[in-house]
Amino acid sequence: MLGTYFTFPELLLWIPFVTGLIAIFIKDAKSVKAFALFSSLATLLVSVISLCYTDVAHHPEYVDYNNVSYVWMPYIGSSFSVGLDGMGHLLTFLTAFSFPVIFAATYKSEFKNANAFYALMLLSQAGLMGVFIAMDALLFYFFWELALIPVYFLCSRWGGEKRIAATFKFFVYTFVGSLLMLVGIIYVYLHTPSFSQDSAHSFYIAAFYKAVLDPGQQSWLFWLFFIAFAIKMPIFPFHTWQPNSYEQAPYPAVMVMSGVMVKMGVFAMIRWLIPVFPAAAAKFDHVVIILAIIGIIYASCIAIVQDDLKRMVAWASIAHLGLMGAAIFAGNFTSLQGTMLAMLNHGFNILALWIIVDIINKTTGIRKISELGGLAQKSPMLSIFFLVIALANIGLPLTNSFVSEFLMLTGLFHFNKWYAAFACMGVILSAVYMLNMMKNVFYGKMNSLTENASAMSNLQKMVLTVLVIFILVLGIYPSLVLHLTEGTVSNILAHISVK
Amino acid sequence: MNAIILTAIWGVIMMFGGVFFKKNTTPKYWAIAGIVIIIVANIFEFFGHQIFHVDTKGMLRFDAFSLHFNTIVFICTLLFFLLSGRDFEKIGIHVSEYFSLIFFVLCGVSIVSSFNTLLLLFLGIEILSIPLYILTGSDKRNLKSNEASLKYFLMGAFSTGLMLMGIALIYGGNSLGSFYIDAINLGTGHLPVLIAAGLVLLLVAMSFKVSAAPFHFWVPDVYDGAPTVVTAFMSTIVKVAGFIAFIHLFQYSFGAMQSQWQTLVVIIIAATLLIGNVTAVFQQSVKRMLAYSSIAQAGFMMFALFALNDTAREGILLYAAAYSLASIGLFSVIAKMSDYSIAGFNGLGKSQPTLALTCTIFLLSLTGIPLTAGFTAKFYMLMAAVKDGHQIWLVIFAVICAAISAVYYFRVIQAIYFKEPTPEINAQMPITPAFRWIHIIIAGLIILLGILPGLVIDWIYY
Numbered sequence: 001m002l003g004t005y006f007t008f009p010e011l012l013l014w015i016p017f018v019t020g021l022i023a024i025f026i027k028d029a030k031s032v033k034a035f036a037l038f039s040s041l042a043t044l045l046v047s048v049i050s051l052c053y054t055d056v057a058h059h060p061e062y063v064d065y066n067n068v069s070y071v072w073m074p075y076i077g078s079s080f081s082v083g084l085d086g087m088g089h090l091l092t093f094l095t096a097f098s099f100p101v102i103f104a105a106t107y108k109s110e111f112k113n114a115n116a117f118y119a120l121m122l123l124s125q126a127g128l129m130g131v132f133i134a135m136d137a138l139l140f141y142f143f144w145e146l147a148l149i150p151v152y153f154l155c156s157r158w159g160g161e162k163r164i165a166a167t168f169k170f171f172v173y174t175f176v177g178s179l180l181m182l183v184g185i186i187y188v189y190l191h192t193p194s195f196s197q198d199s200a201h202s203f204y205i206a207a208f209y210k211a212v213l214d215p216g217q218q219s220w221l222f223w224l225f226f227i228a229f230a231i232k233m234p235i236f237p238f239h240t241w242q243p244n245s246y247e248q249a250p251y252p253a254v255m256v257m258s259g260v261m262v263k264m265g266v267f268a269m270i271r272w273l274i275p276v277f278p279a280a281a282a283k284f285d286h287v288v289i290i291l292a293i294i295g296i297i298y299a300s301c302i303a304i305v306q307d308d309l310k311r312m313v314a315w316a317s318i319a320h321l322g323l324m325g326a327a328i329f330a331g332n333f334t335s336l337q338g339t340m341l342a343m344l345n346h347g348f349n350i351l352a353l354w355i356i357v358d359i360i361n362k363t364t365g366i367r368k369i370s371e372l373g374g375l376a377q378k379s380p381m382l383s384i385f386f387l388v389i390a391l392a393n394i395g396l397p398l399t400n401s402f403v404s405e406f407l408m409l410t411g412l413f414h415f416n417k418w419y420a421a422f423a424c425m426g427v428i429l430s431a432v433y434m435l436n437m438m439k440n441v442f443y444g445k446m447n448s449l450t451e452n453a454s455a456m457s458n459l460q461k462m463v464l465t466v467l468v469i470f471i472l473v474l475g476i477y478p479s480l481v482l483h484l485t486e487g488t489v490s491n492i493l494a495h496i497s498v499k
Numbered sequence: 500m501n502a503i504i505l506t507a508i509w510g511v512i513m514m515f516g517g518v519f520f521k522k523n524t525t526p527k528y529w530a531i532a533g534i535v536i537i538i539v540a541n542i543f544e545f546f547g548h549q550i551f552h553v554d555t556k557g558m559l560r561f562d563a564f565s566l567h568f569n570t571i572v573f574i575c576t577l578l579f580f581l582l583s584g585r586d587f588e589k590i591g592i593h594v595s596e597y598f599s600l601i602f603f604v605l606c607g608v609s610i611v612s613s614f615n616t617l618l619l620l621f622l623g624i625e626i627l628s629i630p631l632y633i634l635t636g637s638d639k640r641n642l643k644s645n646e647a648s649l650k651y652f653l654m655g656a657f658s659t660g661l662m663l664m665g666i667a668l669i670y671g672g673n674s675l676g677s678f679y680i681d682a683i684n685l686g687t688g689h690l691p692v693l694i695a696a697g698l699v700l701l702l703v704a705m706s707f708k709v710s711a712a713p714f715h716f717w718v719p720d721v722y723d724g725a726p727t728v729v730t731a732f733m734s735t736i737v738k739v740a741g742f743i744a745f746i747h748l749f750q751y752s753f754g755a756m757q758s759q760w761q762t763l764v765v766i767i768i769a770a771t772l773l774i775g776n777v778t779a780v781f782q783q784s785v786k787r788m789l790a791y792s793s794i795a796q797a798g799f800m801m802f803a804l805f806a807l808n809d810t811a812r813e814g815i816l817l818y819a820a821a822y823s824l825a826s827i828g829l830f831s832v833i834a835k836m837s838d839y840s841i842a843g844f845n846g847l848g849k850s851q852p853t854l855a856l857t858c859t860i861f862l863l864s865l866t867g868i869p870l871t872a873g874f875t876a877k878f879y880m881l882m883a884a885v886k887d888g889h890q891i892w893l894v895i896f897a898v899i900c901a902a903i904s905a906v907y908y909f910r911v912i913q914a915i916y917f918k919e920p921t922p923e924i925n926a927q928m929p930i931t932p933a934f935r936w937i938h939i940i941i942a943g944l945i946i947l948l949g950i951l952p953g954l955v956i957d958w959i960y961y
Contacts (some may be wrong), residue, residue, distance in 0.1 A: 073953060074555040076882075135544055149868060156917050164917055168909060179898035182878070184886045224895075 008050035008083040009133040012092050013126055015043045016099075019343030020122030029114035032382045033107065036118040040099035040125070047096035052486060054089055056455035067135070077189075077199035077207075081135040085301040086488040090340060090481065091132040091267055094347045095260050099125050102255045105355045105463045109251070109362070111158055117252075124150035124256055125246060131264050137185050137203040140272065144228075147261065148174055154253040155245060163248040170245040174240070177228035188213065188276060203358070208276050209495055212343040222280035225273050226288070235288070235325045236295030239318050246314035251358045254310070258317050259351045263343050266324050270336070271327050272487075274328065275495040282496075286327040289415075292329070293422045295322035300429035304436065309357045309367040312433060313350065316393065318442055320346050326423055327408035330497065333412020333489060340485040341478055342404035345392075348474075349401060352389045352467040356382065359456055360441065369437060374446030383442040385464045392471045395427050400474035500561065500865055501540040501550050502569050502609040507725040509533040510602035517595030527584035528593040533602065534580060538573045541566060545755070558616045558680070565613040565957045567709050568743055568816060572608055572736050575823040576601075577692040579732060581937050582831040590637050597637060600630035604737060609680040610692060611744035611809055617666045620759050624662065624708065627740065631733055647724025654717040658707035665700030669752075673850050683752040690759055698753055698760060702767075705748070709741040712770040722790035730786065731830030734793045735927040739819035742800050746815060750807050757807060764805050764888055771798035772900040779907045786839040788907055789829060792865065796822050799880050799897065805890075806883035813956045814879030820955055821872035822949060825861040828941045832858055835928045844911050846920020851930060857916045862908045864945050872948035877901065879952070941951055 019039035026032040053062045067083035084092065099121070111117040127150065130143030148171065150364035185203075192211045195202035207396040213221065232239045246254050274281045296319045324342050327335040359382060360375065361367045376383035392399035395406075405427060413420035456464075472480065513529060522525055540550060545566045557800065587597045607627025612621045636648025666678075672693030675682050683694070690698070703714060710718040722730045753760060775795030782788035800818050803811040832854060836843050848855040864873030884894050948955060 073951075075953065075956070145869045149863075153916070156913065164913055168913070171909070172902060172905060176899065176902040179902055180895065183881060183885065183891075183894050183898055186878075186882050187891070190886055463553075 007065055007082075008046060008053070009066065009084050009088070009092075009129075010068060011046045012043060012050070012096065012129045013082065013133060015039060015046065016129065017126035017315060019296035020119045020126060023119040023122055024115055026115050029110070032115045032118050033103070036122060037103045037107070038124060040096070040103055043125070043129075044096040044100055047093045051089060051093060051484075052083065052086075054086065057487070060166065063175075065107050069135070072136075072139075074196065074198040076138075077192075077194070077196060077204070078138040079136055079204065080139060081204060081305065082130075082133040082139070083135045084133060085491075086485040087267065087270065087340060090344060090484055091263055092129055094263065094324075094344055095125060095128050098259045098347060098351060101351055101355075101463050101467070102252050102259075104459050105255075106252050106358065109358075111250070113157075117154070117158060120150040120154050121252060121256070123351070126155070128256075128260050128264070132267060135205045137189065137205065137208055137272070139203070139375070141182060141185055144178055144264065144268075145175075145182075147264065148178075151253060151257060151261065154256075155249040155481065158250040158253070160171060160248040162244075166241075166244040166248040168409045170241040173231050173241040174228075177231040177238075180224045181228035184221050187217075187221060187224075191217075205271075211276065213277070215283070218277040218280035219283060222273070222277045223283060225277070226269075226284075229265040229268045229273060230325070232268070233262055233325060234265070234318060234320045235322060236291050236298060236318070239299070240423065242318060243311050243314040246317075247308065249312045251354060251361075255351055255354045258314070258354065259347045262317070262321055266321070266328065266339065266343055266354050269325075269328050270339070270492060274331070275492050276498040281329065281331070283329065285415075288329045289326045289412075289419055292322045292325035293419060295319070295325070296423055296426035297429070300426050300433070303433045304429065304432075307369050309360065309369060309437070311439075312355060312369070312437065316353075317346075317350055317434060319430065320350075320393075323405065323408055323423055323426055326419065327411055330408075330411045330415035330419075331493075332406050332411050332414055333493060334414065336489045336492065337482055337485060338407025338409075338411055339403050341474075341481050342401070342408060344481055345400040345404050345471075345474060348467055348470050349389060349392050352471070353393065355460065355464060355466065355467075356386050356389065359460060363455075366449055369440050371447070371449060372441045373444035374442075376442040377446060378451070379455060381461065383438075385468060386438065386442060388468050388471060390438055392475075393434050394431045398472065398475045400471045400478070402475060403478040422489065447472055454498050500553055500555075501544045502537055502566075502573070503559075503606055504551050504553075505533075505537045505540050506602050506606040506609060509537065510599045510606065513595050513599035513602060516903070517593065517599075520595055523588050523592070523594050524585075526598050527580065527587070527735070529595075530584065530598040531577065531580050534573060534577045537605070538570065538577065540945045541569050541573060545570065545958075549658060555742040557614050558619050559610070560615040561613050563961050564812065564816075564959050565743075565747075567961075568612045568819065568960075569609050571816060571820050571955070572612075572740060572803055572823075573605070575736055575820070575827060576605060576732075578824070578937060578941060579827045579831075582827065582934065582941075583728045583731060583834055586726075586831075586834045590726045590728070591639065593637075597634065600634050601732065603630045604634075604732075608736065610738040611740055612747070614744070614747070615680060617669065617680060617748075618678050620680075620744060621659075621662060621666060623744065624741075625659065625919065627737060628659070628708075631729075631737065634733070635721060637729065638726045641724075643724040644726065645724075647721045650717055650724075652723045658704045658714070661700050661707075662704035664820070665697040665704060668697030668700065672697060680748060680751045680946055688756075690756060694701065695759075695899045697762045699763070701748065702760065704764060705741065706767060709738060709745060709797050710794050711767050711797050712774040712794065713767075713773065715771070715797075718794055719787055719790045719832055722793070723784070723787050727786065727830060727834040730790075731827055734790065734830075735823040735826045738793065738797065739800070739815075739823060742797075742803070742815060742819070743837070746803050746807070746812070749804055754807055761805065761889070764801065765893055768801045768805060769893060769896060771795070771801060772897055776900045776903040780903065782907065783841060784834055785829075785841055785844065785911060786838045788841075788911075789826065789833075792904065792907065793826070795900065795954045796865070798900070801878060802880040802884045802897070805893075806887040808883055810879055810886055811883035813959060814876060814883050816959065817872065817879055817948065817952055817955050818876040821945065824941050824945055825864040825873060828938060829858060829865075830940075831934075835930065841914050842918075842921060844914040845918040847914070848916040849920055851928070853935050854930065854938060857942040858915060860942040860945055861911055862912050864949070866905050866908045870946060872945045872952075875949055875952040 069081040127147030134140035192207040299318035306312035612625030638644035779791035864871035
């Protein structure tokens with residue numbers, strides 16, 4: 001019934017897109033806020049329902065609910081193909097879940113021109129959804145760029161003092177990366193077999209997986225794609241845009257960027273890089289893993305000495321993404337499953353972390369660690385939330401990150417013991433900066449600035465409770481996610497080994 | 500044929516109409532009526548209905564491609580008249596004559612889109628250029644306009660000389676002694692010296708006309724000095740017509756021996772992209788910035804000449820439409836401004852929200868962001884070049900240059916939305932609702948072509 005009229009991926013794309021366009025015309029700030037929240041809740045509802053229709057192995061009819069293809073540009077073999085596999089389900093859920101959380105957590109914040117702000121937020125959600133559901137390389141490129149444009153305007157319009165320069169740096173970095181990828185896409189496309197009578201080649205993902213490329217061609221094409229994805233993640237040494245633009249971005253935008261947008265890079269590596277260029281991925285795996293590990297240690301060390309909360313979280317995020325990058329290129333079942341889980345976990349954890357930083361910043365007016373202190377006495381509930389989230393970030397057992405980091409490190413260990421050993425340093429170093437923050441911000445002496453701190457809103461309490469529940473549930477029962485992505489991971493591994 | 504004759508007739512009508520038109524505003528409506536008639540006549544011819552039966556002895560060839568290109572150009576001209584028609588009244592009192600000159604340019608455009616002999620190429624280029632020399636200097640009391648006109652005339656005359664020399668050499672060099680462009684096609688063998696010299700001279704002369712580096716030095720001064728309406732016309736419609744002629748000539752005359760001259764084109768492309776993009780970054784005046792950006796865009800259009808395959812022919816039409824629409828829209832806003840600096844755009848997002856949005860779409864299109872026609876056009880050009888198979892480095896170089904172009908296009912976007920307004924500059928901008936609506940239509944067309952490029956491309960194969 002459902003599949004005959006519309007499919008899940010279409011709904012996930014069009015709900016935020018259409019509501020985003022409508023939001024521009026709602027001039028009243030309060031109504032547009034509520035409208036955005038409801039729109040994102042509707043998307044979340046669709047995403048949750050779609051999770052009930054994932055078991056394609058036992059119910060082949062579910063395929064119709066999750067995949068659809070329309071004729072778009074037949075003369076060049078491009079179609080509007082969207083679909084959801086295990087990984088797609090996982091990441092669309094993360095996207096659908098993040099936006100209501102962001103809207104609820106920042107419900108009290110006031111933004112000038114609220115209609116434009118919320119419209120751009122919803123449009124960026126549409127772009128992100130598009131990236132995760134696109135089954136056609138050209139369509140993927142469209143969404144890859146379109147997810148960027150609203151975020152560019154969000155950060156440049158509503159960000160901090162140096163926002164224009166910082167955001168533009170971010171834009172140029174990603175734009176260079178995506179244009180290089182475009183050249184790569186065109187080149188691969190011209191080596192794909194035909195999937196229809198109208199054109200000699202095809203942009204369809206299956207055609208890309210079947211593209212005939214010798215190892216020499218793969219070697220340079222690999223880098224065209226890799227740079228685009230590595231900038232987005234970011235992997236060392238392509239990370240330099242990130243701390244500045246996170247620092248300058250408004251909180252809702254930074255939550256989108258670090259919670260969901262960076263997953264575009266991880267996702268794209270798994271879907272569009274490794275299966276298309278298996279030979280090159282096998283050739284350059286050591287290079288990439290070494291870069292990723294340098295990134296882990298380097299970013300963790302810098303996070304330790306940061307005094308600004310926003311910058312600290314930004315650097316911590318680089319370290320966590322570095323581990324995912326290394327795990328992808330370890331290329332075995334355990335490490336890839338760990339990465340899948342880590343994408344979701346990192347989304348939850350960093351969202352929670354940003355919400356807490358936002359609360360601290362809003363209630364005290366500062367975000368310098370050295371100037372803060374004694375918040376635990378003022379707001380014990382906030383410090384309990386933070387404790388759980390900090391432990392989750394470190395990767396303590398019973399929290400979600402423990403499972404994912406354990407899987408990724410095990411996978412990496414199978415690949416090379418030494419790499420795993422160095423990557424483990426990241427976990428230790430993360431304990432240093434997270435506990436440091438705990439000590440200096442929540443304990444220690446209260447001062448004149450922190451004395452006036454006000455309490456959290458009920459909405460924020462609710463959101464943090466939900467996030468903490470997710471953190472604990474996934475820590476105890478990770479199979480929820482691992483079952484979902486099992487199929488995707490084995491498919492990709494099959495592609496790599498066949499070629 | 501319909502278009503060539505009608506544009507010429509209408510040019511004469513406009514010229515003598517100047518005596519009878521009482522008011523300065525009348526010529527605009529006559530011009531709009533004329534261009535609508537010409538569009539209709541051209542579309543009729545596209546579907547096989549000739550109004551004028553002229554035996555051209557094969558000197559002109561009207562295929563789907565050239566007629567389709569004419570339609571694109573005339574529609575762009577119509578939008579240009581609708582947007583900027585009133586700005587002609589600001590230049591001087593001879594409004595009717597300005598329009599008449601534009602119709603003569605259009606006559607030249609329709610000749611160069613369908614020439615089949617070198618002589619008609621020369622005629623077309625001259626008919627297209629001479630009115631432009633006059634239009635450039637039409638702001639008689641402005642020294643910059645005078646300077647631009649003289650510079651343009653000298654440079655143009657020089658390149659025309661080179662072109663004639665090239666034509667003469669090719670005529671003398673081929674054994675058939677023919678001006679017909681397909682008769683020159685000498686196969687893939689080694690080129691005779693005379694033909695090779697003629698080819699290089701034609702390449703240089705045409706590069707002058709399309710402002711490709713290193714023959715671009717006249718562009719910034721001429722585009723800057725000419726009245727803004729005239730700049731809008733010659734940097735878009737005339738330039739893409741030059742490209743059509745360029746590609747037409749090289750495909751039919753020298754297509755088979757492409758491998759022998761491709762390296763020259765590669766050098767020109769690389770130089771054009773680099774000089775256009777890097778110099779544009781340092782411009783403070785938006786008008787001058789757009790002049791350099793037109794050089795940069797020419798670099799991308801040159802890829803059609805580099806590849807010369809079907810994708811390139813599709814792409815150049817798309818590029819012509821995408822580039823002309825976006826530039827005409829931007830120039831129409833600049834023409835209304837008293838200050839051309841980037842600061843003139845400050846706070847446009849607050850004072851003119853609709854124009855700010857449409858200008859942003861134009862700028863995004865020029866940058867080549869997906870969902871706009873600029874992206875599909877660039878995409879087709881890149882695809883044509885990659886398909887050619889040689890020189891992938893040039894394609895990578897081109898996309899890096901495209902990323903540089905984001906720097907100067909986005910500077911204007913930043914001024915529009917993120918800078919505080921400077922009230923004294925924008926206060927007196929005379930914006931009518933009709934102007935806004937046409938802007939919205941152009942922006943809509945750009946997005947439509949960004950999603951469905953087939954709307955333009957399919958007609959080539961009609």
